[in-house]
Amino acid sequence: MKKLSLFIIFFCLWSGIxxxxxxxxANGDIKVLGxxxxxxxxxxxxxxxxxxxxxxTGQASCEVKIxxxxxxxxxxxxxxxxxxxxNPLSNAKWITLSASSVTIPPGQTAxxxxxxxxxxxxxxxxxxxxxxxxxxxxxxxxxSAKGKYTLGLKTNIRYGVQIVTNIKDTGARRIExxxxxxVDEKGHKFLQFDxxxxxxxxxxxxxxxxxxxxxxxxxxxxIDPKSRIFPTCSVRHKxxxxxIGKGDYKAQVIVDNGDQYVFGANxxxxxx
Numbered sequence: 001m002k003k004l005s006l007f008i009i010f011f012c013l014w015s016g017i018x019x020x021x022x023x024x025x026a027n028g029d030i031k032v033l034g035x036x037x038x039x040x041x042x043x044x045x046x047x048x049x050x051x052x053x054x055x056x057t058g059q060a061s062c063e064v065k066i067x068x069x070x071x072x073x074x075x076x077x078x079x080x081x082x083x084x085x086x087n088p089l090s091n092a093k094w095i096t097l098s099a100s101s102v103t104i105p106p107g108q109t110a111x112x113x114x115x116x117x118x119x120x121x122x123x124x125x126x127x128x129x130x131x132x133x134x135x136x137x138x139x140x141x142x143x144s145a146k147g148k149y150t151l152g153l154k155t156n157i158r159y160g161v162q163i164v165t166n167i168k169d170t171g172a173r174r175i176e177x178x179x180x181x182x183v184d185e186k187g188h189k190f191l192q193f194d195x196x197x198x199x200x201x202x203x204x205x206x207x208x209x210x211x212x213x214x215x216x217x218x219x220x221x222x223i224d225p226k227s228r229i230f231p232t233c234s235v236r237h238k239x240x241x242x243x244i245g246k247g248d249y250k251a252q253v254i255v256d257n258g259d260q261y262v263f264g265a266n267x268x269x270x271x272x
Contacts, residue, residue, distance in 0.1 A: 029058035030136045032159045039164040045120040052112040052161050056104040063103045063137040066112055068092045071131045075194035075234040084130060089231055091165045092130035094118060126171025126200030129230055131160040171201035173261045180267060189241045189271055196234035204228045205257045209239050212250045246271050
């Protein structure tokens with residue numbers, strides 16, 4: 001989260017060695033309780049509310065900053081975090097957060113409530129999404145009891161909670177399979193390809209490959225883990241073709257969304 005079924009985003013916002021006469025930073029350890037993807041189905045003009053629950057599992061109180069971004073990802077591993085509402089398919093402007101920051105005592109939990117008002121527009125269809133970012137605020141260091149020099153590694157971690165709004169059952173479901181190739185890694189063969197969501201609805205498909213040799217014998221299926229794909233986004237699958245020898249094969253790629261939407265593609269492959 002990628003992808004994010006849920007999904008934790010780890011960012012090293014700043015990392016380095018601290019050398020001074022004080023101890024390392026005293027920070028709370030903030031966790032998001034529950035799923036990092038919150039999905040709702042609604043209709044135009046409707047409203048709904050939900051909660052992101054945070055817990056401080058550390059030894060000190062911690063201030064947490066809460067803010068919004070848009071989010072896109074590509075098959076090459078790149079991720080894009082942009083201003084809320086800059087993506088035409090963003091729901092960030094529909095969301096009102098209950099707070100922009102909270103301070104959580106050690107061992108305690110705190111809710112961050114949000115309210116979504118879907119606009120009254122007949123042009124809305126398919127899936128809209130954005131992120132609510134949860135980021136601990138750096139605290140001041142605590143003096144060492146002995147005043148000795150210490151070393152510390154300062155790393156800030158933030159979570160991204162995906163807020164997904166589906167407009168009823170609307171939105172076309174479409175994909176394209178691109179950049180197919182055989183990849184050799186230390187003698188192991190993989191079928192690699194990219195899937196781009198060219199439709200209007202997010203997908204959560206299982207992906208598998210079946211091979212047929214020259215005699216028509218079925219080999220497989222070879223299965224890859226699910227990867228959620230938002231509209232305009234893409235993911236890369238690299239499927240291990242276990243115990244497949246050299247030769248010519250016919251391959252069938254099956255992308256099954258777990259409902260009535262199943263996509264497929266047929267290829268001819270040569271394993272060298």
